[in-house]
Amino acid sequence: MKCNPLARDGLRLTVLCSALLLAHAAHADALDDITIKASGFGTIDGVHSSNDTLDFVGNRTQPDGPGYSKGWTMSPDSRVGVQFDGQFTSNLSGVLQIVSQYNYQGAYTPEIEWANLKYQVTPDWSVRVGRTALPVYMVSDTRLVGYANPWVRPPLEVYNAIPITNSDGIDTSYRFNVKGVGSTLQAFYGGSFLKFPDFEGRASQMWGINDTLDFGDLTVRAGYFSAHASFYTAQALYSGLNGFGAALSQIPPLAPIGQTALNLATQYSASDVTVTETTLGAIWDPGTWLVQGEFADGGRNMILEPQRAAYVTAGYHFGPWLPYVTYSKVTSTTVTPAEIPTTGLPAPVAGQAAALNAALKGLVQGTGPAQNTISIGTRWDVMRNVDLKFQVDRVSFSGDSTGEFRNAQPNFQPGSHATVVSLAADFVF
Amino acid sequence: MRSSFIQRLRLFTLTGAMAGALLAVSPAFADVVVVVSAKSPVGPLTGDQISEVFLGKTSTVGSVNVVPVDLAEGNATRDEFYQKFVGKSAPQLKAYWSKLIFSGKGQPPKELPDNAAVKKAVNDNPNTVGYIEKSAVDASVKVVSP
Numbered sequence: 001m002k003c004n005p006l007a008r009d010g011l012r013l014t015v016l017c018s019a020l021l022l023a024h025a026a027h028a029d030a031l032d033d034i035t036i037k038a039s040g041f042g043t044i045d046g047v048h049s050s051n052d053t054l055d056f057v058g059n060r061t062q063p064d065g066p067g068y069s070k071g072w073t074m075s076p077d078s079r080v081g082v083q084f085d086g087q088f089t090s091n092l093s094g095v096l097q098i099v100s101q102y103n104y105q106g107a108y109t110p111e112i113e114w115a116n117l118k119y120q121v122t123p124d125w126s127v128r129v130g131r132t133a134l135p136v137y138m139v140s141d142t143r144l145v146g147y148a149n150p151w152v153r154p155p156l157e158v159y160n161a162i163p164i165t166n167s168d169g170i171d172t173s174y175r176f177n178v179k180g181v182g183s184t185l186q187a188f189y190g191g192s193f194l195k196f197p198d199f200e201g202r203a204s205q206m207w208g209i210n211d212t213l214d215f216g217d218l219t220v221r222a223g224y225f226s227a228h229a230s231f232y233t234a235q236a237l238y239s240g241l242n243g244f245g246a247a248l249s250q251i252p253p254l255a256p257i258g259q260t261a262l263n264l265a266t267q268y269s270a271s272d273v274t275v276t277e278t279t280l281g282a283i284w285d286p287g288t289w290l291v292q293g294e295f296a297d298g299g300r301n302m303i304l305e306p307q308r309a310a311y312v313t314a315g316y317h318f319g320p321w322l323p324y325v326t327y328s329k330v331t332s333t334t335v336t337p338a339e340i341p342t343t344g345l346p347a348p349v350a351g352q353a354a355a356l357n358a359a360l361k362g363l364v365q366g367t368g369p370a371q372n373t374i375s376i377g378t379r380w381d382v383m384r385n386v387d388l389k390f391q392v393d394r395v396s397f398s399g400d401s402t403g404e405f406r407n408a409q410p411n412f413q414p415g416s417h418a419t420v421v422s423l424a425a426d427f428v429f
Numbered sequence: 430m431r432s433s434f435i436q437r438l439r440l441f442t443l444t445g446a447m448a449g450a451l452l453a454v455s456p457a458f459a460d461v462v463v464v465v466s467a468k469s470p471v472g473p474l475t476g477d478q479i480s481e482v483f484l485g486k487t488s489t490v491g492s493v494n495v496v497p498v499d500l501a502e503g504n505a506t507r508d509e510f511y512q513k514f515v516g517k518s519a520p521q522l523k524a525y526w527s528k529l530i531f532s533g534k535g536q537p538p539k540e541l542p543d544n545a546a547v548k549k550a551v552n553d554n555p556n557t558v559g560y561i562e563k564s565a566v567d568a569s570v571k572v573v574s575p
Binding site: 081083095132145214286287320384 | 477481488489502503516517518519520522524528529530532534535536
């Protein structure tokens, strides 16, 4: 098996690849039985947004998109993924998935999406070690596989809340039956890097548990996810607040203001940000109708704003056609950070305080999305392994929010709308 | 009068035989059945059990291990099997397996080219279960579908 340690994930990936190769070598005597299957998926699409005061993006790691920065563009959802599944013994298998999509650097650099070893302890209980898919929402595992989903993209109001797609750690899955109802319980623990256009960070102590109940045509899923998030670039702001506060504390008349700055630094210290998601979802898919919905309650603190989101999709299979309608919405609790009072400060110092206040406000208010979308589209299974989709989304922004969009310009009107049109082709091979 | 009756009877029988022959060779009416080896410990399966086994939702029936095998994609018998027992069209089945393959949760059954290959596979391993055209059933296999 070929391994290609990519610069950013160097050490960790080398370890993973070594593990895979070691497994391969350890079972050299069973070489005849090792099978490696290659498969893949992809999407090519064109997206246009009617509102040119801000950019539509397919996920929060993309730096720009159609709207202000671009006209018709393929960046939101176009991607290619290649997957290698290796069966080493009857119990040990491994998977490597590499995906190329529009990333936080505005490039399509291939990244290792998954690289893990799976051990089947019993036919119903498996354990995976390495980089696995992060299973927060119902179709989180396959959010990148257009062919597996009815819509062009999973409703962003729900799916953008947790913008990480994988976890480096351990994951386990146990399947059992309760009175004829299949139940699959999954739990995981790990960490991930956060790479966004504006900042980088780390998600640690990430864990989750979810259960999927299979009632035949109806599938119901409930889950809980928790992580600690720290943002490296926010550290600069807190250093600034701490420095400012310490300096002012040395000057007796300004000491109280200095203390406020120090308190703000402590209060909003990004290393204490806890992110949770409590989720509930269901799919009813008897073969004719398709009805699918999810609800997600996002707990946040400090610089991130709590949010709640949900969507409902209804579609109907007419032969190879699947027209569908979706309504999705996200609301967030507005958090306005306390400010460093500027009255009574000498001009240059007041200027510094104002700058720090603006930076703090920008950090907090940039994270609370509020929008809703009515979406109409259709999927056409035109030939084997290929489908075409046409989707129109009417997005309405709430309050001051720029919703799930970014790069809002000074002429952005709060409460305005955007009509996003997407033409996509998905394929699997 | 008697001879014309017999003539008409013969004509009727001949027409009926022809119609029967047409029905037998017309793919729209070909019946698909689920089979295992005649010596297999796997017993009769319900429609739900068949669906669960072929969708990879379970690997045991009762306490017996079962391993499903498929006919190749595009095969008319395969499409008919999945429509009849699982209620999924070919693209719906593909999307279903895409979800499992690309989430690392499972792989579809091994694909075989024709009825004969399926019969050989079920006889090579008594835990294997496959589906073939009803007309291909012989003494080496037993039917386990309802």
